[in-house]
Amino acid sequence: MKDEIAACYSGRLPIVSSYTAHFGEEPCLSGTRGAGNIFFGNCNLRCVYCQNYQISQTWKTQRKNEITVERLAEMMLELEQRGCHNIGFVSPTHFAPQMARAILLATEQGLDLPIIYNTNAYDSVEVLRLLEGLVDVYLPDLKYADSAAGFTYSKVRDYAHFARLAIKEMHRQMGSELVFDADGLLQRGLLIRLLVLPNDIADLEANLRWIRDELSPKTAISLMAQYYATNKAATDDRYILLSRRISEREWFEAVSLINELGMEEGFMQEYESASHYYRPDFTDSEEPFRDIRDFK
Numbered sequence: 456m457k458d459e460i461a462a463c464y465s466g467r468l469p470i471v472s473s474y475t476a477h478f479g480e481e482p483c484l485s486g487t488r489g490a491g492n493i494f495f496g497n498c499n500l501r502c503v504y505c506q507n508y509q510i511s512q513t514w515k516t517q518r519k520n521e522i523t524v525e526r527l528a529e530m531m532l533e534l535e536q537r538g539c540h541n542i543g544f545v546s547p548t549h550f551a552p553q554m555a556r557a558i559l560l561a562t563e564q565g566l567d568l569p570i571i572y573n574t575n576a577y578d579s580v581e582v583l584r585l586l587e588g589l590v591d592v593y594l595p596d597l598k599y600a601d602s603a604a605g606f607t608y609s610k611v612r613d614y615a616h617f618a619r620l621a622i623k624e625m626h627r628q629m630g631s632e633l634v635f636d637a638d639g640l641l642q643r644g645l646l647i648r649l650l651v652l653p654n655d656i657a658d659l660e661a662n663l664r665w666i667r668d669e670l671s672p673k674t675a676i677s678l679m680a681q682y683y684a685t686n687k688a689a690t691d692d693r694y695i696l697l698s699r700r701i702s703e704r705e706w707f708e709a710v711s712l713i714n715e716l717g718m719e720e721g722f723m724q725e726y727e728s729a730s731h732y733y734r735p736d737f738t739d740s741e742e743p744f745r746d747i748r749d750f751k
């Protein structure tokens with residue numbers, strides 16, 4: 456591994472902005488003691504609406520958070536000692552090799568928790584194949600059905616093409632079944648997050664149709680209402696279509712699509728409690744998710 460900076464502004468050493476017990480994930484991940492999230496610094500995308508842009512798009516600041524792989528393994532063990540139900544790597548794509556090495560080190564030292572790979576889905580199939588057997592739960596965002604939107608709002612090419620290939624590979628590894636333990640905590644599987652954007656920038660219907668037709672209607676989804684305008688979406692007129700929260704009407708249209716298209720498994724946020732919940736410092740224990748079967 457060369458010590459050089461690539462498009463993600465990240466080098467040989469992993470960058471960790473924070474690691475903490477997190478209570479804002481889906482209930483099967485947060486449980487009662489929290490998901491053990493490790494937030495990597497920097498990102499391979501540049502979303503103009505990134506809610507964590509202070510972490511993902513400040514590479515000069517983030518360099519001070521470089522750590523060794525050994526330290527990363529220690530963080531995982533600390534989260535386990537604190538009682539977290541799993542280890543959730545957030546934005547891991549650009550640090551996948553370092554993450555894999557740390558998982559091996561921590562496992563040698565006794566780590567025994569599910570590993571969650573929480574990604575924007577702009578991953579390479581080649582790397583995902585190498586992660587088979589290391590990752591227990593894939594938690595990808597499927598951001599856009601149209602690559603033009605991916606270029607405009609996240610500054611990457613062919614997003615839809617590559618994200619679909621990546622999620623297909625995740626599905627090949629995991630299938631559509633979610634495996635839970637006796638306490639209802641997720642141990643293994645694929646859960647696809649779909650963030651509803653204002654003006655349907657993501658094209659939710661096309662994303663749902665693709666999941667249903669190319670994977671399965673039983674593939675679990677997590678429909679998210681938490682969008683709010685921040686970063687450039689809040690200040691730059693070029694992104695005016697993303698400059699507001701979603702309306703209640705847009706949310707209920709999204710929820711209706713799940714029923715219309717026959718999706719069978721997953722979760723959805725509560726519209727009222729969703730905003731501002733997904734942050735590294737989120738500690739509220741309020742339950743912001745519902746099972747989608749409750750709405751059928």
Ligand code: SF4
Nearest residue numbers: 498500502505511575
């Ligand atoms: S992929 Fe996620 S973390 Fe990365 S810039 Fe986009 S919203 Fe931020």
